[in-house]
Amino acid sequence: MPEVLTPPRQSTFTVALVGNPNVGKTTIFNRLTGLRQKVGNYPGVTVDKRFATIKAGEHEATIIDLPGTYSIYPNSEDEVIVHRVLNGLDSSNKPDFVLAVVDMSNMERGLFLVTQIMDMGLPLAIILNMSDTAEEQGVKVKSHALYQSLGVPVLQTNARSNQGLEGILEVLSKKMFEKPEGFLASTDLLPASLSEKIQQRFDLDNQYQAYQLVRFYENEPTLSEEHRNWLQTEIEAAKYNLQATQLEETQYRYRAIQGVLDKAVTKTDLGRKRLTDKLDKIFLHKIGGYAIFLTIMLVIFQAVFAWSAMPMDLIDGFFASMSARAAGLLPPGVLTDLITEGIIPGIGGIVIFIPQIALLFAFLGILEDTGYMSRVVFLMDRIMRPFGLNGKSVVPLISGIACAIPGIMATRNIGNWKDRLITIMVTPLMSCSARLPVYVILIGIAIPESYIGPFNLQAVALLGMYLLGIVAVLFTSWILKLILHFKEKSYLVVEMPMYRLPRWKDVLITMYSKSKTFVLEAGKVILAISIVLWVLASYGPSSAREEAIAKVESPAAGATDEQLTTYENQIASAELESSYIGIMGHFIEPAIRPLGYDWKIGIALITSFAAREVFVSTMATLYSVGADVEDELTIQEKLNSEVNPETGNKVFNLATAFSLIVFYAFAMQCMSTLAVVYRETKGWKWPVIQTVYMTALAYVSAWVVYQILS
Template identity: 60%
Template sequence: MEALIAKQTKTIAIIGNPNVGKSSIFNQLTGLKQKVGNYPGITVDKTVGALKNKEKQFHILDLPGTYSLYPKSEDELIAHRVLSGKADAKPDYILMVLDACNLERSFLLASQVMDLGIPVALVVNMKDLAEKKGIKVNTFKLFRETGAPIILTDARKNDGMDQIKSMIFEEKFAAPKTFLNLDGLLPQDLSGKIKSRFSLETDYQAFQYLVFAGYDLTAPAADKVWLTRQLVEFDCDIRSLQIAETNARNKEIELLLEKVVSKDPLPQRNLTQKLDNFLMHPVMGYFFFLALMLLIFQAIFAWAEVPMDLIDEGFAMVGSWIAETLPSGAFTDLIAEGIIPGIGGVVIFIPQIALLFGFLAFLEDTGYMSRVVYLMDRVMRPFGLHGKSVVPLISGMACAIPGIMASRSISNSKERLITILVTPWMSCSARLPVYIILIGLTVPDDLVWGMNLQAIVLLAMYLLSIGATLGGAFLLKLFLKTNEQSYLLTDLPVYRMPRWKAVLLTMFHKSKVFVLEAGKVILSISIVLWILASYGPSNLMDAVEQEKETALAQADEAESGEIEEIYASKELEASYIGILGKSIEPVIRPLGYDWKIGIALITSFAAREVFVGTIATIYSVGGDPENDLTIREKLAREVDPETGEKVFNKATAFSLMVFYAFAMQCMSTLAIVYRETKTWKWPVLQTIFMTGFAYLAAFITYQIFSS
């Protein structure tokens, strides 16, 4: 029975240019029946959905938006590998989505896809906008010229979706006519040799193998060598072949559209043109964008605070309930103090992630985000970044995790990698508690030029992170090499009202991906940290325990609470993580830190804000650890027993702030970098470099302020 079902399940690949409604159609067809995976050997995700009725089931594969099947980016490489059957099994059918308002551009990709010989159906989307622009498409003539079934749709309004589903279930896809004859472009002897070696059916399949020979890193070396030899033997230049093919296709497309498309005169001005006069202004456009980002940034903080607090309190209540209900012991402690906080450390990020991607989906759906990319490309490019890098970097000021996830929209692999590697240097909200407490300890509440000095120092920390981010990107630009050419090709679609269903779906799927993928790594490290902080060599732990029992026996009830706190600190010192803190003390002493601060550095790898709670516990401060003022007052009285000086003086505090500004002190960010790059190489190198740079910067800072 299972074999029969597998046999009946067929795969449909949806392909089209960016911003043609391809993903909207995919979401309409699949709903929540989607899952995210990755292509073998490729660092970009694939999204697969399911569509079925009582008799048949189809896998729907949403390919990245691309303008052609030329090797200019990883998107084109993925499309080539999928459609040639190199990444997975070759799809049974192709759903080609075209923009009714710009068929000339859409048909470059469509004509290439049709020449691959896979049964195809053409979906001409955005028919409502085409009608407003006076564009009319004769679908019967288009079908007669191409041989492919045609469906007119407006995916935003669900218009035409029933026809698409009916066509899929009835499998009315058709192998189209050959759009471009390659005779005269590709030597027939060469085409025949390639088709014979790789068991291909069409000349254009052979052409694609030849074009992508030097770009497909996952292809067998022997095949790449053989294809390169053929180029030399037949004296073929790939770039010249592509230019000749593009010119020939454009001529055929022009002849086709003259037959099937008619246009009425365009209106003089429309709303989109009026808005762009302001939003795309070379000066005011930047001011509007910055104001909008500030508004979103503040909204993420304000709106996420309540649900994040509720999640935090909820997990604390669950942990407390488990500790009180289950029998005492190591297993209960592991669940209550390790696993529950570990899961909570994942889930607590969901409000920020969901809200951020909700706002980005909103801006994308209105058509504004394409304009932001165009505006910022000129600013970002000298630093080795892309116009699309601005979204991840700004997102990183709330949290590096959604910022890194937002880098997927960057097609150039080098610029995407640079964006991923430098985004953690943007000062995120998790650093804010560290900054506020340390600034409050050491910076006087004075006015300078009418501004609060503490606020100026806090602003300086954010400016420092921005400068480091741009500087790091510039250095990576010099060292990272790639064969890809950097270019910006983006549509400026008309402004439209957002589709709330699509926004909510985006929020749901981004949150789901984060929890299921990054959560596995975060949970594992949380358990390890708990074990290291809860256990130690038996001789040391037993000695502390016996000493505590003796002290409790000699003390009255009023003193017992204080004694418990004191020996909790001693037990931590005797634990494995305490021993580790002692062992690294010689390394961190030049920065002005003692072994207790060293433990905070280690434990705050789980999350930067853990520093506050760890320091409060280590120094046995009483009261509510969430009360910043209480922590600040008691930490201010801490004295180094060896030197007699305050532990948290200006030099140490500033050194700590600089260290936290630059160090990779967040395992969830590390997990996301691994997930986005599909290798441990970059997160490991990133952690080593950022930690080394943080150490050097903190050392220089300490020397300056201690002199």
């Protein structure tokens, strides 16, 4: 009997991809991994990690794309993550090797990070990327001379054009990494006695790792309180000055790096003005720069709004027809109702946002890839910082005018956690497109269609709601800036890369990965809440439902189609009133009566958590509008004529209508947004706080408006 040979199991190893921001690290990661990428999060923090497993010769290599950083100092969450992963404090992400990406046109800045990694004693290979940019600037690097000075493999690439990609794959497949000697003498940075104690207690390999733990121990969440207190005691006993040592290290390191560059790098003055410098005079102009930016954002916003309309309508229609088809195929019953009225619409409520998310991140990817996004950040930082935001906050906020969901997801470009959190917390205050149907109906009730000169009063009021959202964002950001206290320092470092044409493959990968993350992460929460709302609106105490339906007068024999439709709507209204969500509406009526609202409006407020625009269809059902719920004029006329049976006054008078408009402007009534905030902050703490403060702001503002106008 012939012997059966079992193929050898492939060995696997982990490679950390590190580098400064805007050095092409993400491009290299995309080129190596394509659509095999996965997204997770680092334990204890809110920053996402991207990773993928690829075939590398006879091996499988897991590539971890670490956040871009200029150094490994405890100044930001990104730097804490790089420190933790490279030092093996997060065992699930501990790398076997490191690929360090350096901008070939700015070697000094890139080698600062590289030499810090060398001092950790990790097996390393260096990728000198952007060789085309270096050539344009007259920079030439002697790779062999650099190898002799640093003692690790050096590879020149241009990832944008795939030049050198095969070399990177060869480095991975043959594991061409070398463990370098230390770049600086760590004894100059940390007393030997203190270093020895730390290395023994934490099982560290070398003195520089001990030095880094001293630098990061206050910011390292994986350390126990006992370890933290021990480190603090030892540092104080040694009378060790952290701040002075960091300054000394920076000076020593740059001085040593310059010695390496003198041997390996030559620069030639090309004597010509680069296109980037010429464009910057236009795009960074103190007046024209802002006008260009606003124009670009207006075009993007209009494109996202207009181009997503058709696919969103198609998705909406598809799921509506799917519900109808399922209702026709499945036998009547509770399970069928759950599928057709709860699950299918819930899934549709997830998928319908994909066109907006994909388009927005496509445009953001293009702006980032061309180099323009860095200029936007630089322009807007001075304006946004007094309010607790920074320049990178402007894109999410403007995106929030279309939809808060992609706007909140766009905050991932903000490296500082405090600035990012404030942006997440205030973005839903921007008046999104879902509020528009509510504004249109209520403004039509409250304000006559008249003109002052060339201006329509209703249009002016609608513009005022958007301006009110902007004022609320700035004021709330300023308050949060005073309240929130983080050890992380708020500062902005922006790299100004050269202008380039976008890489369309990377843009498509970004669209795909962002849409996938939304569907798989936020979608689960959205679907769950959709089902809960359906149950609350579909069921109630049986006796109450029977009594409510019995009060509806049946149509006479020979009733017209219009009378039959009105009867059906009255039945639907009675069923909704007697449902659990209707009972909830009656329950909260005493709390909302000071705002001018009755129990019917209370039900609309509750159902609006599914989506703000649900207000329209809820009002149509409650007030038995005998027409298409999307016919805003019919609903508007019905609401305008509704009279309170107790007082004889109009339900939707000027005070009530404006109070409701302001409430919808500020209230957090969108479970999809809550799901995304939960996803981005990795927990329910901040979504709950956001819901509470926005609801309080909405209630107080609506009460003030009602009291003034009553």
